[in-house]
Structure formats: C-alpha cells, structure tokens
Amino acid sequence: MKLDLDQHRKTGDQPADDFVNDYFLDQQKKLKLDLALKNLIKNSDWSSFILEIPEAAWFDKTFNDLNFIQPQIRTKALQFYNKKSAYILQLLGLLSLPYCYAAADGAKVLYQTERMYKDVAKRLEETGLFVAEMMNPKAFEAEGSGKIQLFKVRLMHAAARFYIQKGNWDMKLGLPVNQEDMAGTNLSFSLIVIRGLRKMGFVINQDEQMSYIKYWSWIGAMLGLNPTLLPQNGKEAHDLEIAINQRQFKASAEGTQLTQSLLKCFYSLNDEKQIKNVEIAGFMRFLLGNPVSNILDLPKANFPVSKQILLKLKVSVV
Template identity: 70%
Template sequence: MALDLDKFRQVGDPLADDFIANYFSNADNKKKLDLALSKLKTNANWVDFLAEIPEAIFFDEELKRIGLVDLKIKNTALEFYSKKSTYILQLLGLLSLPYCYAAADGAMVLYQTERMYKDVAKRLEETGMFVASMMNPKGFDETGDAKVQLFKVRLMHAAGRYYILKGNWDDNLGLPVNQEDLAGTNLSFSLIVIRGLRKIGFTISYQEQMAYINYWSWIGAALGLTPELLPQNGKQALDLEKAISGRHFKPSLAGKQLIKSLLQCFYNLNDRKQIKNVEIAGFMRFLLGDKISDMLDVPKEKFPVSKQLLLKLKATVS
C-alpha cells in the first residue's frame, strides 16, 4: 500500500510544537527555557533540567513509548560507523546535505532559516557533533550527551516551524520541517551514506546495511518521526527514497544558493595541499551524479580518475 505523502506534508511534531508554543509565546518563559537549555550539556543534567522545565517530561514519555533500540542492531551500527567514521563524516557534507538541498520545497525551509547558508561551517560542525554523539558507545550514559542532543534537535525543528509560520510562508509547500521532509533527511544520514560509501569502493554487508538503517530509524523515532516513515529494511528505505525524491527533486533558487554557500565553505577550509577546490566540486558531482548535480548547479568539474582509484584502494584496506 502506497504512503499518502501529501498527508505527511501537513504534519509536524505536535508534542514538540505544543512545548515550543507554550514557551515561545511568552518572553519570560522563553528566556527561562533558553537559560535552562544553555545548562543542559550532558545526560546527567537532565534531572535538573526537568526540575526547571517540567513540561519536557514529554520527551521521557516518548522515549519510553518508542522503547530501547535492539542492542545487536545498535552495536552493529556503531561498529560500522567506527570503522568508516572519517568517510561517513565527509559524505555528510559532500553528499547528504546536497541531497537534501535537491528537494526544492525542503530547501526553501533551510534557506529561510539563513544559518544554512550564512553560517555553513558552524552547521557542518553541529551536524558532525550530532552524528558523533549518536554513534558514541557511551552516548546514552550519564556522561554522554546523545539524549540531550536528540531533545535539542527536536526542539530546533519545532522552533523552526514556529518562526517560519509567523513569516511569509507559502502554505502550498506544506508545513515547514514536516514529516515527509524529516523522513528524507533521516534517509540522507542512513541510506544515502551507505550509497556513498559503496560508490567510493566499500563493500557493505546486508547485515551492516540493515543495522545502520534500523538504528537511524530509531533515532528518527526519537526525533518525532511517525513509524510509517521509518524504514526497517533496505527495500523500504529505497522505496521511500524514490517516492520522496520523485516528488520533490527539481531545480530551485534556494537549493542552488545553499550549494553555492556549502562549496564556498569547503573552499575556505581547504588548504589545497592534497586536493584543489575544483576537485571538491568534482567529488561532490561524482557522489551525487550528474542529474542531481545539474539541478543544483554543482560546477561541471571532473573528479580525477586517479583519485577515484585511490579512494577505492583506501576502501579496500580500511
């Protein structure tokens, strides 16, 4: 049975949205929340945070409802990440983010938040920290911060909806940061990363693929995604990705501006000792493929065959 994705474009995250509306509608309440969040650094701080912000108990109740992720799945996913973390973090910036920008309606939300193109380096750093927290074997211990990171990202999405809806938002695009767009983003961290690893030469077992997708589906549930949009195997992930990309991937001014800012960030960070700026664009095009790259105006540079072979060689010995 096909999913009614149009329906999910009208759905946000009611629990987090109500929480944010409650605190953001009053200046004193918002100030209180901001201060409490600034002190919420690790999971050990959660009890004190709840004492100040008792309504945040909804997140504990959600985690209890979702249940713990299967330990075997989690351990396989964490081991998979540990062995390939350097490549995965690179792919998040060079493949996963551009993949999200190709979804024109979702790109408009990212563009309106401004941080995605005015503070790209900080956004990349935050994304890397979030993934590292999720993949830390001790991330959910008292000394870790995985639970805190999940909560803060969930609130960030709700805050984005709250502010964007107060502006000049086109309702025909659905809710900003809606369930369908969140599902596409979740796939960019799992299926799309696996696709990128294979493209640069890694051999990934079915067990590894299943575990990584399943673990990210659990993370998605903790971030407020409905179970219908959380794939439990490779076929479900592929079918969902095809449906979402088929509906939304097209050229857009927002997507092109986001890519331009992202590439400029990489250029600024590049010391040009091992790779030229044009090769960064070429690598991005190599990963995305020409069809999506052309939608986003990724420069038509070639990624040298010699470096493609070097990547594959590194993959075989990693």
C-alpha cells in the same frame, strides 16, 4: 510501508510543537527555557532540567514509550560507523547536505533559517558532532549527551516551524520542517551515506546496511518521525527515498544558493593536499550523480578517473 506523503507534508511534530507554542508565546517562559537549555549539557542534567521545565516531560514519555533500539542492532551500527567514521563524516558535507538541498520546497525552509548559508562551517560542525554523539557507545549513559541532543534537535525543528509560519510562508509548500522533509533528511544520514560509501569503493554487506538503517530509524523515531516513515531494511529505505525524490527533487534558487555557500566553505577549509579546490565540485558530482548535481547547478567539473581509482584502492585496505 504504506505512505501518504501528501498528509505527511502537512504534519509536524505535535508534542514538540505544543511545547514550543506554550513557551515561545510567553516571553518570560521563553527566557526561562533559554536559560535552562544553556545548562542542559549531559544526560545527567535532565532531572534538574525537568524540575525547572516540567512541561518537557513529554520527551521522557517518547523516550520511554519507544523501546530502546535492540542492543545487537546498535552495536553493529556503531561498529560499522567506527570502521568508516572519517569517510562518513566527509560524506555528510559532500553528499548528505547537498542531497537535502535538491528537495526544492525543503530547501526554502533551510534558506530561511539563514545559518545554512551564512554560517556553513558551524552548521557542518554541529552536524558532525550530532552524528558522532549518536555513534558514541556511551551516548545514552549519564555522562553522555545522546538524549539531550535528540531533545534539542527536536526543539530546534519545532522552533523553525513556529518562526517560519509567522512570516509569509506559503503553506502550499507544506508545513515547514514537515514529516516528509524530516524523513528525507533521516535517509540522507543512513541510506544516502551507505550509497556514498559504496560509490567510494567500500563493500557493505546487507547485515551492516540493515543495522545502520534500523539504528537511524530509531533516531528518527526519537526526533518525532511517524512510524510509517521509518524504514527497517534497504528495500524500504530505497522505496521511501525514490518516492520523496520523485515528489520533491527539482531545481530551486534556494537549493543552488545553499550549494554554492557549501562549496565556498569547502574551498576555505581545504588545504588542497589531497584534493584541489577545483576538484571538489567534481567529487560531489561523482557522489551525487549527474541528475541531482544538475538540479543543484553544480559546476560540471570532473573528478579525475585516476583519483577515483586511488580512492577505491585506498578504501580497499581500510
């Protein structure tokens, strides 16, 4: 893949941004949109939504112009997820989110949205629901909500760009929710999850890895990512991740605060039956590795070797 990450850092999602600017700058149109979105729950609601908000037809064009992911690729990705869903959903909070917090400039955007540290449990729930729906075999049927969720996430990103730029945002950091940051987030759901599963002891073959990465690249395309930022295999995903990591991963007050809020959320939700609260940071450090953990100022707690062994024994029989 040919990368121009400097340019991608200045770029958002033009169709979504134009739509948001059109509706958000007119209070009456925004109220109309808000009401229509509340009634947009399932894919079958889309036709009624378009009648009320015809300008949203740009998303239909995206959805139709970008061919649906090859059925065999999606089937393999969904089978992979189904076999490991409980672990994957855990990794979204323990690995994927803190991985994103290590990108300092992107973390500033997440911090400004406030919900990322003031309503962490809700954010975790929403992330889990989004992933679960993308992995639902019926997600894109009439009674599913796959198309609707993709549209709403894309709209949420455009809304963040709209509002954050109205503040005192420093454009030297790049456009808020830019292409590079969105690409890093997409990798956190695919390549980084696969790495986490392997760290836990799962054996994942190349066919499984390729299918999962390709499916998430298709999801990324639906969310407005540039084709050059959509890896089609493990090597392309690895190369993109390294390029973003080297450019963006560094310590920041926002990344540290987001991580501390995440830990506090885990402490409040954990029943301490399988893992003690004092071991959670150690488990995250085990998954993330020391370089990223140190960027996030994670406590230097150990994840006991005995539990690492038990974890690997447990997943070996899954």
